[in-house]
Amino acid sequence: MSESALLQQLSTYTHLVVSWIGDDGYPVQTPANFHIDGENLRIRRTGLVLPTDRTVNIIASHIRPQPGYGYDQRRYLSVWGTLAPEADGFIVNVQRHWGWDEEITPFPEYVERSNPQAKHYLDELSRERGVEIKPRLSAFWTFLLATRLPFLTATLVSILLGIAVAGYDGQFNLWFAFVTFVAGAAIHIGLNVANDVFDGLSGADEANFRPTQYSGGSRVIQRGIVPLSRMVAISATGYLVGSALGIYLVIETGSWELLALGLAGVFLSVFYTAPPLRLVHRGLGELTTALGFGPIMVLGAYAVQTGELAWEPFVASIPVAILIALILYVNEIPDRPGDAAVGKRTLPVRWSREAVTQAFLIAALAAFAVIVGGVIGGALPLPTLIALLAVPLVFQVYSGIQKFYNSPYELMATMGKNVQLHLVTGLLLFAGYLIAVAV
Amino acid sequence: MSWIPAPVTELLDKALVSELTVINYKGEPTTHPLIPLWDGELIYMTSAVLFSRKLEFIKQNPRVAVAITDPVACDSLPGRCSIRGDARIIEDDPHTTWEQVLPLWRAKEPAIDLFVSKRFAFPLFFERSIIEITPRKVTWWEDGRPESEPRAASTEEVSS
Numbered sequence: 001m002s003e004s005a006l007l008q009q010l011s012t013y014t015h016l017v018v019s020w021i022g023d024d025g026y027p028v029q030t031p032a033n034f035h036i037d038g039e040n041l042r043i044r045r046t047g048l049v050l051p052t053d054r055t056v057n058i059i060a061s062h063i064r065p066q067p068g069y070g071y072d073q074r075r076y077l078s079v080w081g082t083l084a085p086e087a088d089g090f091i092v093n094v095q096r097h098w099g100w101d102e103e104i105t106p107f108p109e110y111v112e113r114s115n116p117q118a119k120h121y122l123d124e125l126s127r128e129r130g131v132e133i134k135p136r137l138s139a140f141w142t143f144l145l146a147t148r149l150p151f152l153t154a155t156l157v158s159i160l161l162g163i164a165v166a167g168y169d170g171q172f173n174l175w176f177a178f179v180t181f182v183a184g185a186a187i188h189i190g191l192n193v194a195n196d197v198f199d200g201l202s203g204a205d206e207a208n209f210r211p212t213q214y215s216g217g218s219r220v221i222q223r224g225i226v227p228l229s230r231m232v233a234i235s236a237t238g239y240l241v242g243s244a245l246g247i248y249l250v251i252e253t254g255s256w257e258l259l260a261l262g263l264a265g266v267f268l269s270v271f272y273t274a275p276p277l278r279l280v281h282r283g284l285g286e287l288t289t290a291l292g293f294g295p296i297m298v299l300g301a302y303a304v305q306t307g308e309l310a311w312e313p314f315v316a317s318i319p320v321a322i323l324i325a326l327i328l329y330v331n332e333i334p335d336r337p338g339d340a341a342v343g344k345r346t347l348p349v350r351w352s353r354e355a356v357t358q359a360f361l362i363a364a365l366a367a368f369a370v371i372v373g374g375v376i377g378g379a380l381p382l383p384t385l386i387a388l389l390a391v392p393l394v395f396q397v398y399s400g401i402q403k404f405y406n407s408p409y410e411l412m413a414t415m416g417k418n419v420q421l422h423l424v425t426g427l428l429l430f431a432g433y434l435i436a437v438a439v
Numbered sequence: 440m441s442w443i444p445a446p447v448t449e450l451l452d453k454a455l456v457s458e459l460t461v462i463n464y465k466g467e468p469t470t471h472p473l474i475p476l477w478d479g480e481l482i483y484m485t486s487a488v489l490f491s492r493k494l495e496f497i498k499q500n501p502r503v504a505v506a507i508t509d510p511v512a513c514d515s516l517p518g519r520c521s522i523r524g525d526a527r528i529i530e531d532d533p534h535t536t537w538e539q540v541l542p543l544w545r546a547k548e549p550a551i552d553l554f555v556s557k558r559f560a561f562p563l564f565f566e567r568s569i570i571e572i573t574p575r576k577v578t579w580w581e582d583g584r585p586e587s588e589p590r591a592a593s594t595e596e597v598s599s
Contacts, residue, residue: 015508017470019458019460019468019504021468025502026504026575027460027468027503027504028504029505030506030521030585030589031506046585047585047586048578055467055468057460057467057469059458059471061509063456063472063509063511064511065455065512068549069548070551071456071512071548078469078470111489111561111563111564115489115563117490117492118488118491118563120491121494125530135533135562135563135566136562136566137562141559223563225562
């Protein structure tokens with residue numbers, strides 16, 4: 001901040017406090033009146049004699065009390081310098097300054113920017129005591145955050161849809177359905193955690209100071225809650241469990257198509273962020289996600305039930321593929337600065353605001369056009385048109401992106417709505433198949 | 440019963456924000472806005488490890504001062520004060536020890552319960568240390584006018 005900007009900001013405060021180190025070694029403080037005169041900060045004479053032979057610190061702070069709550073509008077400016085006497089006070093020779101205004105740097109961002117200081121302090125405390133002092137969360141919250149468990153709805157929707165299409169074709173095995181879901185969830189957990197591991201190693205998450213509950217990773221590594229090595233172990237366990245169950249299903253069904261789909265799914269999920277491919281860094285994140293959570297997972301669930309592949313589940317998978325890719329796509333919008341900083345060239349990094357916004361609308365509407373086209377073409381049963389009830393959500397998300405493109409925290413509600421768009425559409429498609437089976 | 444004059448204890452009771460001045464590694468003052476919590480004898484503040492430079496400074500030099508100067512943050516009390524004292528950091532377990540002063544904190548900022556219930560969202564914000572300040576000397580401006588001569592009292596005067 002330039003000195004004129006500093007003075008401009010200081011002029012918004014009502015009062016300030018001058019402090020210096022007294023001769024007894026204690027800090028001395030006095031409130032002081034001040035005014036900004038041209039390019040100078042002037043302090044009026046105070047009842048306590050202000051020193052001119054040492055550094056003073058001047059702080060201006062502001063809050064707005066909110067009865068029954070506490071306060072808001074937190075901001076402060078702290079200035080170091082020396083005082084030069086003049087007729088009725090002092091001119092401040094500003095040497096340096098520091099401050100925070102939650103209107104400019106929202107509290108969550110301020111916290112993220114301070115992670116290194118927290119780590120430094122806890123490391124020092126650990127060194128002093130000879131035992132590791134680290135931040136703690138309950139096992140429940142740690143697991144939920146580290147694995148980003150709520151995002152498993154993506155797996156749930158795809159597998160339910162694949163099973164529903166198989167059911168429509170007269171095939172259903174409850175045990176296989178259960179194993180399919182556990183295998184898919186395990187791979188999904190492996191993927192989520194691997195994503196954090198590789199984004200942690202590349203520095204993408206560390207460079208992102210504006211994470212939200214939908215974007216910027218789980219933050220458990222950056223916050224020192226789960227060490228990188230444990231995240232690697234969790235990810236590997238997810239992949240091992242998922243792969244073992246997948247092999248079991250291949251053996252039970254004898255479906256080589258299922259083996260091919262499983263291998264493709266694991267390959268895409270690992271190399272989504274893992275070097276050397278790092279597909280998401282090449283602008284292929286959306287395509288990879290669409291393939292993984294769309295055709296691969298829906299066809300995989302279908303193949304487990306029927307032992308073969310078919311066009312109908314492929315068509316049914318396209319809308320959820322597009323909508324899951326759009327979750328990633330919208331979630332990448334607030335991550336743009338951090339991603340760009342480490343060369344993670346996602347589509348929102350590559351494209352203009354207008355292009356990103358319009359591409360969302362076109363892609364989301366295309367998902368519903370596929371449903372209509374699928375019904376007309378006979379690939380989807382008529383009741384799946386019930387999924388069109390989710391169309392209004394498209395426009396709510398579109399409007400939110402337009403309004404809050406550059407405001408990560410305000411965009412959070414839109415990101416949540418976008419997750420709903422995928423979930424609701426997927427579940428309505430599932431419901432459409434159930435209706436079709438029933439009638 | 441505290442030796443601190445009533446006009447100052449009233450400010451300590453009411454203030455939603457104060458200015459804590461500590462001494463940095465270069466021997467200069469550095470000031471941070473913090474909520475002052477007052478139990479009738481000692482002043483308490485808490486600091487997240489996220490914003491822990493002040494804690495490092497206090498560990499190196501425990502001499503501090505606390506100013507209460509914003510009438511808006513003091514329920515419109517006109518007075519102003521500054522309290523010099525000695526600080527110590529209490530952080531046996533940064534995860535839980537600070538909760539000792541939660542009742543005092545809650546009294547001034549009821550919303551803290553809401554934030555504590557969502558501590559999973561800001562885990563490092565709730566790894567905290569207590570700054571306990573023993574007052575040694577107070578100066579206060581009853582009329583709140585900085586240009587007037589402040590009154591002063593100290594523990595030495597009381598004990599003598």
